[in-house]
Amino acid sequence: MRHVIALDVGGTGMKAALVGLDGALLYEARRATGREHGPDVVVESVLGFARELRAHGRTHFGTAAEAAGIAVPGVVDAERGVAVHCADFGWRDVPLRGLLRHRLGRIPVALGHDVRTGGLAEGRLGAGRGTGRFLYVSLGTGIAGAIGIDDGIETGAGGRAGELGHIVVRPGGPVCGCGRRGCLDALASAAAIGRAWAVASGDPAADAAACAKAVEAGDEVANGVWQAAVDALADGLLTALTVLDPRALIIGGGLAEAGETLLGPLRAAVAERITFQKLPTVVPADLGDVAVCLGAGLLARDLLTTAAAV
Known part of the structure; x- marks a missing residue:
């Protein structure tokens, strides 16, 4: 049976699948990245896992995978097939596409950014369809x-389109990982909410999920932390909506697991800020933590479609 490899390399673990050319999910597997052992070990883990997947396909489906798609975090140059920078793994300028092609018998390989790849899956198969x-x-x-x-x-000229986390919404605010102050990342991410709630609650181990539960329980202090993050997020999203004018705004990622605890106030905050802009529908993502893996499969299948059209 003809199929492709789909591989999602996350911060601590990898999700993978063999996907038929008709989109059927033939096989799924997961592995640790080995990040605690250093960047070279992570690269070898990725390459070894991909080779295992190809061998599994040959053994169980009568033929080896015809293409592969891989998605990674950080800064990705998909055109060159290079993981430019990934703080999670300590990677800089890792030529993943070339390394995978060599390990997989020179089959076509697509490299994508994890969030953009997940968005591709949501667009074709999920909430954006x-x-x-x-x-x-x-x-x-x-x-x-x-x-x-x-x-x-739309990935942009340099593959960096969509980096909403670095829209400055509170000039002079907390320092962001990018070096600037007041970025959305530093105010409204799960990590930022966790930090704020740890301080407000006095519990150093508190995280964003704990803050959401406290909000649901009616804790006024937690609600203040949560609403501050929602307001910052709405300010950043208003900028994005003004520029892009989308029909739908799809909210995913771990923080979206809070459901209406997040989406309810976020819808209200965005609506309050709209003037001439058209308010998009604000909906949760459909595909959960398999979105990136599914998107990687789509990248791989697209390679074969493109090759067949040439």
């Missing part, structure tokens, strides 16, 4: 987005 124009926002340790146009994702 049929919208034509959408903005997918992943709220996790950091904040990033994917600009959906028809069946594709």
